[in-house]
Amino acid sequence: MSPEITPSQTIGPFFHDALLDEDRSELVPPDHPEAVRIEGALYDGAGEPVPDAMVEIWQASAAGRYNDLPPDPGIFSGFGRSGTDAGGRFSFVTVKPGPVHGPDGSLHAPHVMVSIFARGLLKRLITRIYFPDEEQANANDPVLSSIEDPKLRVTLIAREEGAVLRFDVYLQGEDQTAFFEFSDQ
Amino acid sequence: MRQQGSSGTGDAYREDQPPYLYPDYVATRLRAPKKPLIILPKTLSDTTGPAYGRGPIGELDNDLTRQHSGEPLGERIIVTGRVLDGDGRPVRNSLIEIWQANAAGRYTHRLDRHPAPLDPNFSGAGRCLTDDEGRYRFVTVKPGAYPWKNHENAWRPAHIHLSLFGEAFRSRLITQMYFPGDPLFEYDPIFQSVRDEKARRRMISAFDLETTQPEWALGYRFDIVLEGRNAIPMENHK
Numbered sequence: 001m002s003p004e005i006t007p008s009q010t011i012g013p014f015f016h017d018a019l020l021d022e023d024r025s026e027l028v029p030p031d032h033p034e035a036v037r038i039e040g041a042l043y044d045g046a047g048e049p050v051p052d053a054m055v056e057i058w059q060a061s062a063a064g065r066y067n068d069l070p071p072d073p074g075i076f077s078g079f080g081r082s083g084t085d086a087g088g089r090f091s092f093v094t095v096k097p098g099p100v101h102g103p104d105g106s107l108h109a110p111h112v113m114v115s116i117f118a119r120g121l122l123k124r125l126i127t128r129i130y131f132p133d134e135e136q137a138n139a140n141d142p143v144l145s146s147i148e149d150p151k152l153r154v155t156l157i158a159r160e161e162g163a164v165l166r167f168d169v170y171l172q173g174e175d176q177t178a179f180f181e182f183s184d185q
Numbered sequence: 186m187r188q189q190g191s192s193g194t195g196d197a198y199r200e201d202q203p204p205y206l207y208p209d210y211v212a213t214r215l216r217a218p219k220k221p222l223i224i225l226p227k228t229l230s231d232t233t234g235p236a237y238g239r240g241p242i243g244e245l246d247n248d249l250t251r252q253h254s255g256e257p258l259g260e261r262i263i264v265t266g267r268v269l270d271g272d273g274r275p276v277r278n279s280l281i282e283i284w285q286a287n288a289a290g291r292y293t294h295r296l297d298r299h300p301a302p303l304d305p306n307f308s309g310a311g312r313c314l315t316d317d318e319g320r321y322r323f324v325t326v327k328p329g330a331y332p333w334k335n336h337e338n339a340w341r342p343a344h345i346h347l348s349l350f351g352e353a354f355r356s357r358l359i360t361q362m363y364f365p366g367d368p369l370f371e372y373d374p375i376f377q378s379v380r381d382e383k384a385r386r387r388m389i390s391a392f393d394l395e396t397t398q399p400e401w402a403l404g405y406r407f408d409i410v411l412e413g414r415n416a417i418p419m420e421n422h423k
Binding site: 004005006007008009010011012013014015016017018019021022024044045046048050052056058059060066067077078079100101102103108111113115117118119120121122123124125126128142143146147152171172173176177178179180181182183184185 | 201202203204205207210212213214215216217218219220222223224225226227228229230231233234235236237239240271282283284286292293294296297308309310311312346348354355357358359360361375376378379383384385387388409410411412
């Protein structure tokens with residue numbers, strides 16, 4: 001009866017030609033009136049940048065709907081993929097998603113789902129990017145609220161840095177980013 | 186062990202998946218998170234997923250032996266199977282991306298320094314969509330084993346990397362397909378990081394005479410089961 005799920009294995013160091021042959025980091029064109037640029041870097045437990053990772057995002061549209069394809073397909077799918085460079089840096093151009101309702105009717109603050117794959121990660125890491133200008137919605141968000149340690153909670157909220165939103169990811173250590181596992185509920 | 190409350194240790198309790206920290210695989214030591222994972226309740230953010238992860242797929246994208254002017258060297262193989270969700274339903278029209286070393290155990294990647302020959306007729310990357318029954322099919326050459334620097338005299342068993350989306354953000358999977366009877370299994374910390382032996386076996390393809398085409402190519406079958414929308418993740422009851 002239990003599903004026999006195929007185990008995860010690391011992406012390894014040699015995925016670039018297969019997975020990053022097309023640039024999927026721009027979910028909307030940079031000149032889109034509501035374009036938001038998200039930039040960040042990935043750091044390991046020694047504080048060194050992780051240059052061989054792949055970051056994927058999945059998010060709702062500005063209206064808060066998933067798979068909300070506009071009449072002009074391909075403009076916004078809600079999915080993005082970026083490699084990391086020698087400095088561990090990744091980036092996306094997207095729109096800010098709208099708030100999304102949870103199954104119990106609760107309202108989740110605008111957020112972007114994130115998967116991180118890399119050599120040395122036997123399975124992906126899962127995190128969320130929240131937005132700094134949503135103080136009230138973030139305070140009421142059931143997922144953010146479930147994180148008891150305020151220092152860990154704050155790692156999920158991007159920082160405004162000039163024209164970009166900055167979201168750095170620390171895999172280990174004092175400043176470690178909050179990572180998730182799925183519950184079946 | 187699992188902690189009470191909103192955070193679990195989130196790792197070692199599930200023996201059918203590798204843990205983040207597996208010290209024998211040295212690269213996990215500085216990359217595995219150490220703080221408890223936060224339990225994420227089911228929401229639309231993870232029970233939905235991208236309908237499609239890339240631009241159009243070319244007609245020959247699932248045939249890695251026909252991407253250049255000549256044929257690659259090595260043992261020609263057919264790799265086929267079904268992609269199912271955790272409830273046993275076929276995952277239809279879903280993207281699979283693969284990559285692998287050539288028959289000599291060398292990747293085209295610029296950072297692969299293994300002194301084995303590159304093959305001008307083999308790039309080692311392919312993709313296809315599953316059909317209405319969740320089936321996929323690739324034609325390629327059997328990849329060679331290759332050395333890596335994890336420990337003294339370390340060699341990876343022959344494998345093909347696979348990336349799958351499935352129906353939801355939850356079902357996203359990157360894994361590796363191995364070949365039956367590989368003598369390197371017991372020495373490979375990446376393979377061994379899955380502690381449950383039955384789960385390890387689910388990463389090994391099966392030689393399949395029905396898929397094998399006479400006078401042309403050996404066939405291997407590899408079925409993949411993704412976390413389904415309604416699947417109940419198995420906890421370790423043993």
